[in-house]
Amino acid sequence: MATSNARPGLPNPKSIVAEIPFSAGGAEAVGEAAPVYRILRTNEVDGYEKKPTKAAVAEAMFVEAKKKKAPGEQFGGTSRRIAKLSVADVKFEKFADVGALIATLPAHATMQKKKIPTDAKSNRVDEEKRNVRLEAFIYAASVEDDNDYHLILGRDPDAGGSPVYMTMELAGLPPANMKSHAALKSTREAFKKFFAKVFNGDLPGKSYDFYDPPIRVQVEGSLFWDASHAKGSRPGPQSLRPNMPVVWEVHPISKMKLFPPG
Amino acid sequence: MTTKKKTTKKKPRRPGLPAEESIVEEKVFVSPKGATYRILRTTEVDEYEEPKKK
Numbered sequence: 001m002a003t004s005n006a007r008p009g010l011p012n013p014k015s016i017v018a019e020i021p022f023s024a025g026g027a028e029a030v031g032e033a034a035p036v037y038r039i040l041r042t043n044e045v046d047g048y049e050k051k052p053t054k055a056a057v058a059e060a061m062f063v064e065a066k067k068k069k070a071p072g073e074q075f076g077g078t079s080r081r082i083a084k085l086s087v088a089d090v091k092f093e094k095f096a097d098v099g100a101l102i103a104t105l106p107a108h109a110t111m112q113k114k115k116i117p118t119d120a121k122s123n124r125v126d127e128e129k130r131n132v133r134l135e136a137f138i139y140a141a142s143v144e145d146d147n148d149y150h151l152i153l154g155r156d157p158d159a160g161g162s163p164v165y166m167t168m169e170l171a172g173l174p175p176a177n178m179k180s181h182a183a184l185k186s187t188r189e190a191f192k193k194f195f196a197k198v199f200n201g202d203l204p205g206k207s208y209d210f211y212d213p214p215i216r217v218q219v220e221g222s223l224f225w226d227a228s229h230a231k232g233s234r235p236g237p238q239s240l241r242p243n244m245p246v247v248w249e250v251h252p253i254s255k256m257k258l259f260p261p262g
Numbered sequence: 263m264t265t266k267k268k269t270t271k272k273k274p275r276r277p278g279l280p281a282e283e284s285i286v287e288e289k290v291f292v293s294p295k296g297a298t299y300r301i302l303r304t305t306e307v308d309e310y311e312e313p314k315k316k
Contacts, residue, residue, distance in 0.1 A: 059313065157277070165278075198291065198293070199301060207304055209301050210280045210302040211299065212276070212300040213299060214278060229310070234309050235310070237306035238306050238309075239284065240278065241309065
């Protein structure tokens with residue numbers, strides 16, 4: 001099989017963005033050498049289409065590849081693992097909405113001064129030993145490499161007022177012997193069951209999905225200050241980030257009830 | 263004499279929707295009761311996942 005770029009019918013080398021090699025499965029089973037194929041991904045298009053840049057094609061491949069990887073269930077991260085996977089052992093405080101909760105959170109500078117370590121054994125500091133319960137709306141969601149679902153929640157879209165959002169996370173599962181395991185498992189299952197019923201199982205991928213209208217939820221969980229983002233870049237999709245004033249999160253969500261729109 | 267400029271009023275977008283240029287797919291679902299909802303799949307990611315700007 002010819003694999004040279006000189007063979008007629010091959011693209012102009014200048015248009016090639018990536019070369020993806022693969023071999024045909026099954027050939028070895030019948031004693032043949034597996035033929036090797038290449039996909040040459042290019043930025044060539046029909047004459048009537050606008051030619052994309054090679055960078056745009058490469059970026060699209062990156063997004064596609066990230067979406068193809070199916071998320072697992074176990075928590076795959078290390079940063080502040082103990083805090084992220086545990087539920088604080090305190091009573092629940094009830095809030096009217098996301099804005100009311102945010103108003104009670106210690107300032108960013110105050111939390112920065114605490115220099116919370118981000119190693120796996122880093123547990124909740126006193127300010128994070130709070131459990132909250134509120135009604136909110138999921139505006140957007142994605143899944144991370146550590147199998148956490150990042151949910152961006154805000155106020156009732158019909159209530160008016162300034163938009164404000166914060167991150168709440170459906171954590172990847174802790175080991176089965178952790179006290180929080182049953183609650184976190186049940187919460188992930190409730191989320192997936194809702195998506196199976198309402199959205200044909202179309203769960204969020206690595207980039208953000210937005211929901212229109214936003215999904216109403218009743219949510220419970222523990223507070224967490226994301227020390228990994230004490231400085232520099234922050235979580236959240238570009239469109240909502242300007243109205244996400246804190247790196248405080250509800251993490252993990254320990255209970256969630258979702259309501260279909262309408 | 264004053265002249266009035268004719269303008270076509272565009273329906274304002276609800277807060278919390280993604281930037282239009284970031285939408286790569288729109289999926290529409292209709293509930294058994296007839297309510298319509300959409301998933302807008304976008305290219306938006308957390309800031310630390312964004313490709314580095316040159």
